[in-house]
Amino acid sequence: MTRITQYGKPEGEEGREVIRSMNRHHRKLSEWALSHITDGEPSRILDIGCGGGMQMSLMADMFPKAYITGLDHSPESVTAASETNSDLMASGRCGVMEGSVERLPFGDGQFNLVTAFETYFFWPNLEDSIAEACRTVAPGGTILIVSESYPNLFFRRINERNRRLYGVNVVENHQMKAMLEAAGMSVETKTKKLRNWVCFIGRKAVISS
Numbered sequence: 147m148t149r150i151t152q153y154g155k156p157e158g159e160e161g162r163e164v165i166r167s168m169n170r171h172h173r174k175l176s177e178w179a180l181s182h183i184t185d186g187e188p189s190r191i192l193d194i195g196c197g198g199g200m201q202m203s204l205m206a207d208m209f210p211k212a213y214i215t216g217l218d219h220s221p222e223s224v225t226a227a228s229e230t231n232s233d234l235m236a237s238g239r240c241g242v243m244e245g246s247v248e249r250l251p252f253g254d255g256q257f258n259l260v261t262a263f264e265t266y267f268f269w270p271n272l273e274d275s276i277a278e279a280c281r282t283v284a285p286g287g288t289i290l291i292v293s294e295s296y297p298n299l300f301f302r303r304i305n306e307r308n309r310r311l312y313g314v315n316v317v318e319n320h321q322m323k324a325m326l327e328a329a330g331m332s333v334e335t336k337t338k339k340l341r342n343w344v345c346f347i348g349r350k351a352v353i354s355s
Contacts, residue, residue: 158222165226168264169198172294176201176263179292179345180208182336188212188258188287194247194279195219195265199227202242205261206234212259214240217250247275255284263292266322267314273325280329280348289331289348291322296337296344304342322346 180201187209193202196216205214214234216227227242234240245251247262247269260283269275276291283289295305297318308314323333323346331348338344 162222162226165198165223169200169230172264173200173204175292175294175341175343176204178338178343179263179290179336180204182334182345182347183208183259183288183290185288185349190257190284191215191259191261192217192250192252192257192282194250194260194262195223195268196227196242197223197263197265199230199242201261201263202227202231202240203234205259206231206239209259212239215257216240216242217245217247218242219244219246247279250278250282252282254281255287256282258284258287260287260289261292262290264294266291266293267316272317273328276322276325277329280326280331280350283331283348283350285350286352287350289326289346289350291326291346291348293344295342298339298342301342319344319346 189212191205191212191214193216196202196218199216202214202216218224221244224242224244228235231240260279280289293316295301295308295316297316305316319335323335326333326346326348331350334347336345
């Protein structure tokens with residue numbers, strides 16, 4: 147059985163297989179979530195917990211003028227995301243680096259779009275991590291947090307199984323919304339109830355002069 151830590155921080159050959167599986171399994175979810183980003187074209191994107199880099203590729207196609215930075219605390223994921231996006235890296239359109247959501251190595255308001263696909267439930271001290279991610283969003287920018295599960299009576303058994311086997315600890319939608327609002331975002335929540343999918347779209351207000 148795959149070790150629970152491989153989902154939070156993949157390593158070794160077992161971790162590489164988990165990364166490949168997540169790239170395949172999460173594609174439709176990621177496409178659905180990104181379809182809600184309709185506020186123009188960002189020029190600077192940060193993907194926190196970039197995993198195998200599939201979402202970076204999707205965003206590169208969706209936003210051809212953007213520079214995309216992928217960040218992950220797993221060296222295995224950094225390698226995988228770099229390989230997946232080697233052409234984009236060679237053309238100067240993206241970069242991948244090792245780092246943690248707890249201490250993002252970026253200035254305030256550096257990105258027009260910050261994304262986190264299938265990763266928040268592994269973040270330490272979730273409220274502080276949400277605030278740190280939102281800190282890097284530029285005024286007028288957006289943060290997109292995506293999960294293939296949220297607390298739902300009809301999916302209770304599946305969610306409990308994922309928590310037990312993979313360490314996926316989801317929070318109530320209203321809790322995530324409140325944390326984003328506390329970090330200065332106005333929040334829209336989108337769900338696909340028959341799939342138990344959810345995405346949170348947080349927008350930072352433009353500072354008036």
